[in-house]
Amino acid sequence: MSTQKKKNEFLYFGLRNKKLLVGSAIILFFLILSLVGPWLAQNDPFKFVNPLGAEAPSSKYWFGTTFFGQDVFSQFVNGLRATFVVGLIGGGLGTLLGILIGFTAGYRGGLVDEVLNALTNIVLVIPTLAVLLIVAAYLKVRSVWTECLFIGFTAWPWVARAIRAQTFSLRTRDFVDLARMSGMKATPIIFREIAPNMMSYLLLVFILQFGGAILTAATLDFIGLGPTNAISLGLMMQYAVLWGALQLGIWWWFIPPGLAITAIVGALYSMNVGLDEVFNPKLREM
Amino acid sequence: MKKYFGRKIVIYLLTFFLAVTIDWMIPRFMPGDPIRNMLTRVSVSSNPSAIQMMYDYYAHLFGLDLPTWQQYLNFWQALFKGDLGISTYLFPTPVKQVLLRAVPYDLLLLIPAILLAWYTGNKFGAFAARSKWLDNTISPVSYVLTATPYMWLGILLAWLFGIVLGIFPIAGAYAFSLRPAFSLKFILSALHHWFLPFISIFMVGFGGWSIGMRNMIIYELESDYSHYLTTLGAPKKLIRRYAFNNAVLPQITGLALQLGVVVAGALVTEVVFSYPGIGYLLLAAIQNQDYFLIQGCFLFIIIGVLLANFTLDVIYVLVDPRTRRGMTGETA
Numbered sequence: 001m002s003t004q005k006k007k008n009e010f011l012y013f014g015l016r017n018k019k020l021l022v023g024s025a026i027i028l029f030f031l032i033l034s035l036v037g038p039w040l041a042q043n044d045p046f047k048f049v050n051p052l053g054a055e056a057p058s059s060k061y062w063f064g065t066t067f068f069g070q071d072v073f074s075q076f077v078n079g080l081r082a083t084f085v086v087g088l089i090g091g092g093l094g095t096l097l098g099i100l101i102g103f104t105a106g107y108r109g110g111l112v113d114e115v116l117n118a119l120t121n122i123v124l125v126i127p128t129l130a131v132l133l134i135v136a137a138y139l140k141v142r143s144v145w146t147e148c149l150f151i152g153f154t155a156w157p158w159v160a161r162a163i164r165a166q167t168f169s170l171r172t173r174d175f176v177d178l179a180r181m182s183g184m185k186a187t188p189i190i191f192r193e194i195a196p197n198m199m200s201y202l203l204l205v206f207i208l209q210f211g212g213a214i215l216t217a218a219t220l221d222f223i224g225l226g227p228t229n230a231i232s233l234g235l236m237m238q239y240a241v242l243w244g245a246l247q248l249g250i251w252w253w254f255i256p257p258g259l260a261i262t263a264i265v266g267a268l269y270s271m272n273v274g275l276d277e278v279f280n281p282k283l284r285e286m
Numbered sequence: 287m288k289k290y291f292g293r294k295i296v297i298y299l300l301t302f303f304l305a306v307t308i309d310w311m312i313p314r315f316m317p318g319d320p321i322r323n324m325l326t327r328v329s330v331s332s333n334p335s336a337i338q339m340m341y342d343y344y345a346h347l348f349g350l351d352l353p354t355w356q357q358y359l360n361f362w363q364a365l366f367k368g369d370l371g372i373s374t375y376l377f378p379t380p381v382k383q384v385l386l387r388a389v390p391y392d393l394l395l396l397i398p399a400i401l402l403a404w405y406t407g408n409k410f411g412a413f414a415a416r417s418k419w420l421d422n423t424i425s426p427v428s429y430v431l432t433a434t435p436y437m438w439l440g441i442l443l444a445w446l447f448g449i450v451l452g453i454f455p456i457a458g459a460y461a462f463s464l465r466p467a468f469s470l471k472f473i474l475s476a477l478h479h480w481f482l483p484f485i486s487i488f489m490v491g492f493g494g495w496s497i498g499m500r501n502m503i504i505y506e507l508e509s510d511y512s513h514y515l516t517t518l519g520a521p522k523k524l525i526r527r528y529a530f531n532n533a534v535l536p537q538i539t540g541l542a543l544q545l546g547v548v549v550a551g552a553l554v555t556e557v558v559f560s561y562p563g564i565g566y567l568l569l570a571a572i573q574n575q576d577y578f579l580i581q582g583c584f585l586f587i588i589i590g591v592l593l594a595n596f597t598l599d600v601i602y603v604l605v606d607p608r609t610r611r612g613m614t615g616e617t618a
Binding site: 124128135158222223237249254258259261262263267268269270282 | 297298300301304305308309312429430432433434435436437438439441442444445448449450456497501505508543545546547549550551553554557558568569572580583584587588591592595
């Protein structure tokens, strides 16, 4: 009964939170575009369709064509799809690893905690992108999935750290002691007693990881270390810079990919703050 | 305080050890052969036995013909002597020299950009919190800025100010006609080239810090001590100052956490503007499979980040009295 009421309360404030609504609307727009777009685009993203080379947006080529005569719209929507995949899988993996390590370290304590915490701090200090660069350069053939793996395996530390701290404060509460005394095992205690108290926080963490994964992927793609067999928004920007789109004024080549990334990540951040206000009554502005 | 620093130093040493190991390991298992690459580039002669002789000579010179463990030990030994090997891409320049030439550009670009972004971002964020007007103007801008990929902002600025308006150069660190010298003309040219990469790194950082500070201040203003002060009738300005002092601590930790991201951002910004820092070198090194140069870039980045982290730890202790009293205000 009370959880029902609480849900309604979140829904009530959620539907009235401008940051959350605007953010969700932007994400939804790009998500639909990434699902429908590749189907609307008639041309293959890499195919040289326009013999005239670069051409400004027109009714035939909605976003114009590149220096080589490739369809920018087709590249854009296919890259958008890759962006969502990386955010979802890479960000999801980072969140999952962070949650597992954070819960284990925080709940077990002792030596396990010492080791996991040291590992967390080490990965936290090493500039992960530098490591990613080297590993990515080492693999000659890379897919979107390898990129997701790289990003997931390096993005978890701050999540682990934050969740560890929260688990520490929760594990000595009465209800957890009670569960332990009643003979519950550690894993069910973590997932049935501790985790539900952090659900809202975990959702926020996932949103931030989603955005972070997108930005990291864009950086890797831009340096030419992204997927070797697929188009991505970062790769579009790299080609645009390498082939003098700036000097030639082919703005329709480099504006859409960066704009989409900025809009998506910005919308995610905005959703994050909006949700925080929904879940935390103290932050609501009256 | 001893414990606090002790733990930190152990972590940094472990990190350094691990980083050096990764650093040594990965390039060595990278496919491709740097010596063969170098020989084909200079295309010595078509005589296979001559190529083999050259090959053996260089393999011996670089120590690549030794057993793997020996190479690893030698790597550490050389490291302590400050010998990072010889670049195959810029043969025969020692890697250390190549890197030391690039480092000043990185420091001059990164330090002002990071510190200024942190300072101004925090100030603006603190103003924007709970102020309807500023929150509706500055905060949305900050969201957009912090969500912008570094290279895209770089591309936009380069296009707008470099190509469309034509007031800033978009490649190199100084005019091609000049040689580095301590003259007014050179300094002005360097500043002119420095400005766009600086401002793009600064702007992305500014957005992030101001959002972070805004949220942090709101948390503080809603905490019990602020409410207590309000009921006591303390002036708003005083409460805000206390809130700021408390909110700035996580921002210092945040600066340490963000360093890796900023360095990565600087790297791609340097690529956009062809700015001759370590990022630009690293890219060239990867493209040319230059073992020693990749390792060197790596080490420099890691040592730089570790030093910066340590500096921030010291600052943290100076700023937060709790860490000095042995009450761990912030766990290691």
